[in-house]
Amino acid sequence: AKDKSEKIFALAFVKLMRYDGTTLRDGEHDLIVYKAEAKKLEDASTYLSLPSTKIELEEKGHSTTGKSMQNLGSCTISKDSFQISTLVCSTKLTQNVDLLGLLKWRSNTNLLQQNLKQLMKVDGGEVVKFLQDTLDALFNIMMENSESETFDTLVFDALVFIIGLIADRKFQHFNPVLETYIKKHFSATLAY
Numbered sequence: 001a002k003d004k005s006e007k008i009f010a011l012a013f014v015k016l017m018r019y020d021g022t023t024l025r026d027g028e029h030d031l032i033v034y035k036a037e038a039k040k041l042e043d044a045s046t047y048l049s050l051p052s053t054k055i056e057l058e059e060k061g062h063s064t065t066g067k068s069m070q071n072l073g074s075c076t077i078s079k080d081s082f083q084i085s086t087l088v089c090s091t092k093l094t095q096n097v098d099l100l101g102l103l104k105w106r107s108n109t110n111l112l113q114q115n116l117k118q119l120m121k122v123d124g125g126e127v128v129k130f131l132q133d134t135l136d137a138l139f140n141i142m143m144e145n146s147e148s149e150t151f152d153t154l155v156f157d158a159l160v161f162i163i164g165l166i167a168d169r170k171f172q173h174f175n176p177v178l179e180t181y182i183k184k185h186f187s188a189t190l191a192y
Contacts, residue, residue, distance in 0.1 A: 022097050034078065093126065098119065099134070105134075105141060128165060
């Protein structure tokens with residue numbers, strides 16, 4: 001039970017999902033501390049549309065220096081700050097916008113060539129975390145664009161890149177995952 005004498009006097013929060021669909025980047029984040037009436041801070045809709053970090057505040061064109069307090073809607077930005085450090089570990093959410101673009105390639109086919117080229121620049125650790133989803137996406141691209149040879153070479157290069165990653169000592173423990181994928185999940189008839 002909450003003590004009736006305890007009242008919210010300030011609040012800081014962080015958005016785990018970014019505007020581009022990726023997760024919050026690993027590392028340190030300077031959060032904004034908001035002050036408002038306790039009743040207003042109890043309602044999440046009051047503040048969730050506001051910037052949560054100083055970088056996000058600057059991106060929206062507000063200054064983080066100058067006056068000690070700024071008004072944003074019904075909340076006031078305090079001169080205080082709150083710093084957190086994050087490390088996101090997920091097999092469903094990625095921090096890499098290029099990998100996300102490939103995994104969700106159907107939502108923007110105009111960027112497909114660029115996303116296929118960028119895959120070869122994505123950190124290997126991020127690619128192997130999404131190995132099955134990445135392979136599914138590549139084979140689906142091949143199957144669904146079979147009338148044209150536009151993506152054939154790019155998909156082939158991406159597959160060679162992924163197999164090369166798995167062959168690397170650093171990621172050799174993902175070899176059974178690749179073998180299981182080939183035996184149980186692989187169904188792209190055009191790739192045979």
